Amino acid sequence: MAAYHQYYAVKKAVSNTKQAVAVEGDRKIGVIWHTQGSGKSFSMVFYTGALVKELNNPTIVVVTDRNDLDDQLFSTFAKSSDLLRQEPKQADVRKLTDPTKQAGQNGLFDLLNERESGGIIFTTIQKFSPLEGEMAALTERRNVIVIVDEAHRSQYGFDAKTDLETGVQKFGYAKYLRDALPNASFIGFTGTPIEFEDKSTPAVFGNYIDVYDMTQAVEDEATVKIFYENRIIRLDVDESEWAKIDKEFEDIIEGHEETAREKYKSQWSRLEAVVGSPNRLKMLAKDIVEHYETKSQSMAGKAMIVAMSRKIAVNLYDEIIAIRPEWHNDDVDKGVIKVVMTGAASDEENLQKHTGGKQRRDTLANRMKDPADELQLVIVRDMWLTGFDVPPMHTMYIDKPMKGHNLMQAITRVNRVFKDKPGGAIVDYIGIFESLKKALRQYTDKDRQTTGIDMNVAVALMEEKLEVLKGIFHKFNYSAYMGSSNKDRAMAIIGGMNFVLGLPLEEQKEFKQFAMELAKAHVLVSGTYEGKEAKAHVDYFKSVRATLQKLGTGDNKKRSKSEIEARVDQLLEKSIISQDVVDVFDTLNIERPDVSILSEQFLEEIRHLQHKNLAVEMLKKLLAGKLKVMERSNLVKSERYSEKLNRALNKYRNQSLTNVQVIEELIRLAYQIKKEDEQENSLGLSKDEVAFYTALTDNEKVKEMMADETLILIAQELTSKIRANVSVDWTVRKDAQAAMRRLVKRLLKEYGYPPFQQKIALETVLRQAELMSSNVSDWKSQQQIADPQGTYRD
Template sequence: MHWNWVVNLTGFSTNATYVGFTGTPIDATIDVFGEVVDAYTMTESVADEITVRIVYEGRAAKVLLNNRKLQEIEEYYNRCAEEGSNEHQIEESKKVMAQMNAIIGDPKRLQDLAEDFVTHYENRIAEGATIKAKAMFVCSSRPIAYALYKNVLELRPEWGEIKVADDGVILTDKERKEIKPMERMKMVMTRGKDDPEDMYYLLGTKEDRKEMDRQFKNEKSNFKIAIVVDMWLTGFDVPFLDTMYIDKPIQRHNLIQTISRVNRKFGEKNKGLIVDYIGIKKQMNLALAHYNKKDSDVFEDIEQSIVVVKDQLDLLHKLFHKFDNSRYFNGTPLEQLNTLNKGAEFAQITQEIEKRFMYIVKRLKAAYDICSGSDAFTHAVRDEIHFFLAVRSIVFKLTKGVAPDTAQMNNKVRNMIQEAIESEGIEEIFKLGETGEKEVDIFSEDYLAKLDKIKLPNTKIKLLQKLLAKAIEDVQKINKIMGIDFTKRLQFIVDKYNERKESDVLNSIVLEDFTDEIIDLYFALKKEKDSFKDLGIDIEEKAFYDILKALAIKYDFVYPEDKLIILAQKVKEVVDDKAKYTDWSKRDDIKAELKVGLIILLADNGYPPVDRDEVYKEIFEQAENFKKYRA
């Protein structure tokens, strides 16, 4: 719990001070313990990045269009807020609650509720707006929960199919043992002896509920939607739970504990969403203000996210005002894909424009993740958002790796890739960094021919840079000194490219020069990578050869080439002999033996005529390097 209240308890002893801690202090606690001495608020928790902000989306009007009924619900809340519990008030409360259940449980309303929930939930899934697709739906009673459950299954019978995980989800052997096949949507509540037979068996035993607990907390489990009434609303933490649908009257501390289920920090999650089907916004604010006025504005209305999306779209329109993206919306798949390709090129004209574009779309995405389930955007606007997100995915892949918003390249984008996969080498960009792709030899002539098809210079430079950096990284795992050398050479070219001026944009020769420099480095790495074959030694012996030769150049002494090759082979023999144990690099005795062996070997071979410590240091590091990656 992230509300840590400290209260002072006095009156039990004249010489003692008693301190109590509570997560959500109810009035009865304060009456006994006294006034709050100090509090750690939700606002402070968000500021400290321990929890995330909660966004409110009101959808009561979507399923209850009768204003008179909405007023009755509001009046009910006001009555619940009154203090006292005499007989008259208890009887009145029962009477009102019966009226409330009649409103909330109206069959037509529950049908509308199910339809809106399914649409909202699936929109968020389709837009990649939810972390792990986990959602909790809070109902006001068990019979109403069961009625809603049946209505949802009528719309989506597949949510009742027992599966291990979503189609396409890759599971490890360990995960296959841990994940129990289960429906996508389940009711989580205890059985009642008067429950209908179907509902009774659906709810399962205490052990079944324990298993549901485990599966809902598993990121990859097929169990995604939990329909609850009272269970799991307190003390149940699922950090990747980011969406809660509420259709139950809840007050004060119970409401705070309930909505706190979605404010846990997890990965890229920066907000939790509360979807309100009953009109609890006023109660949320009152509940928070009751305990601490600082938290009275801790909630963010979804309208704020909608405004942010519109503002960022406006900025993107201005940034892309010279770019024609019309073929993305009405062209053939090939034309759509080419437009995305050109859009990524346009976004990379200069480093300044690229950074600005990526920052704006990042803000757009964060806001859209929250409000994508709302009805605030037309299909045309959503298509525009998808365009910019898809362009960002391409640029992100070119510069950093797998794009975090690839899921938001919706079916339209994915389908056009499938239909136009051979388009100008662009498929290599979409495949870059994806898991499951077979390893390719980027030094093969076929692969280079594919890259040569890419005619847009900035895109080609970024892709070459990415591929070359990966190739250098792989080389460095075997030959540390070679990897360091090529890393420096590549970084020099990249720095020059990033410092290009806007005036160079129209000068194609400048970009062609950068491309040529990277390709020259590409061929230099390819040649160096295979140079061990010309020397008649293996790739690991070549690594020690490079160290010995580099030190000879550094300290300006001559050592015959034929003797250098033989010495490199002997060095590897000594290293292999002394470093055959997996923990050798942590054992001082073995490292001491290795150093003695190298001292004797180098002395016997007259190498080097300089201080030997650097030689040993370099050889030790190289030995650790390829032993680590070869293991």
């Protein structure tokens, strides 16, 4: 299903398309600028599906500039063939020859000319480069719509550039594409538009059709914010030499490294030698491992390392596994860290073991996308920096000069939404901040404020939330949590829970809210100095909140002392992150209660508990759990005791009762429930019969006027007849409800049930019967569905 921004963008795009393809149209449909992570690929699918319907099935040509992107986008379209009403095809070559025909390949020219309309054809932009001279037309049909993905790249060059040595003139792909398809209409999709004098995405494709920027995507929770952290490592070169290198790599053409290496060979080599120096890589590996492991304690997730060259990528891998040898595995299906890169037969042996074909890359891609897979870190040079979505990825470590749209596309790998991920982090080891600021000039004003946010902002936010929580706890000393005793730390959490539960209800809510906000803020800065310094305090507040949230009965298994100690040790070794909670019953060595029994031993332990506020909360939760179970079978009884429970708790909240008094009140209530349970068991009735007996005897006067034996008989017969006659749908059928009323009325009269109470009893019995019908599957074999007329048997 399309999101709102996709729906409106497609509607506007179809309208623009109709204008552009008209006889007087300019064939410029426009540009859809939707930020990365907002579902751009599916927007193209929806747009294509709409064109097939609205424009009498034109031929759609989808153009990308890389084979891996072509495969990814083709896969998305292939899965949507029902919507598109046809199967897409990929062009393998520009034009088939006899050998390629025999190989079963598709030719772009052939796919275009074997039809008068229809067809969805995928191709790469490189197939539009002329072998020599001018680019010949592949088709002159007008009913061709060209969709260009990543329209900000490879789509310029209407003006010729002359090689000063040879005098040969060359144009860009924008001209060659339009020479090949002279009457086609063009639309561009991009997440990173370009608007310079010599390169302008709107100038090539037409005006913006729809803009969905990063800020809007964050507000819609379609993506998360991106934070910037500076951890630059500079080594083995003095400042004056580094200044020269800084100037030189500004001139390197990022994104076309092979061309850049030829044109700027000396500059690139000098920078690569510094960045890849052994001492620097040792420091880099150590810092990445420490940063990633620290962050993983606060939030599970994956990370990508971007290296400057394939050689540096492999050398960095070796340094990392020297620190963490257990992360390495030669098997492509195993291992915590992998290098993802292309290779050649001429590569050195140490590089070749990290390269492989499409099957290897696909295996690693699937592993990286799987949150449960042990693959957590990948090192890349160019692979996976565009069009590769891994929602669990929360950090990108950049050690490669990048700028412009390539930089923007790369960093948005970490902005995908995943569970409670509060944001993505860009960790800069080489100095991309100025390039990031320049790249953002092409974005909306709002995006400049919400992308690449300095990590200091996140640190300040974390410290602000921490100060608020320390203020709330200023009357409670939790310093024992900072000590080395596991028992003292666990008891500090219990004490903190007791303190929070003694606060007014509104302040309790504030504590939980601020603790949650602190946890999210700390995840972003956990690798910083400030994040490490605050970690113990953050862990404490997270643990108090999490244990309050999970406070309940758990299972009924009583653990041994050694099991309790083992659990606490394991818990504290993990620093008690937000998913872990202290087991209150184990820590206080209290018998774990069975809510169906609530033993005297447990109630006495609660009565003498030192932490009175916690005792109130435990009793409240346990009684509420007991009543929840009761509600499933006995409506009257659960309502009666729920009212008593709420009345006692309201007095406590209004300070009419102290915590000691309300504990006594709740214990009395527990004993009342226990006593009534025992009385019901002595009646010799089934659970359903007890429920109807309770409904009939809710008024004490009825018990005074009627013999208990008679009431038991009514309850048994009510259960029998209602079971025999109730249907799953009787509560929504008026005729069936009327028949049920007649049945109950007749039965009450037969047994001489007091007339003054019959109306109330009737309504109560019917409510209990409605509850019974919701459990109809429990006794399905005994049930008989009412006939269509709603007649029930007596």
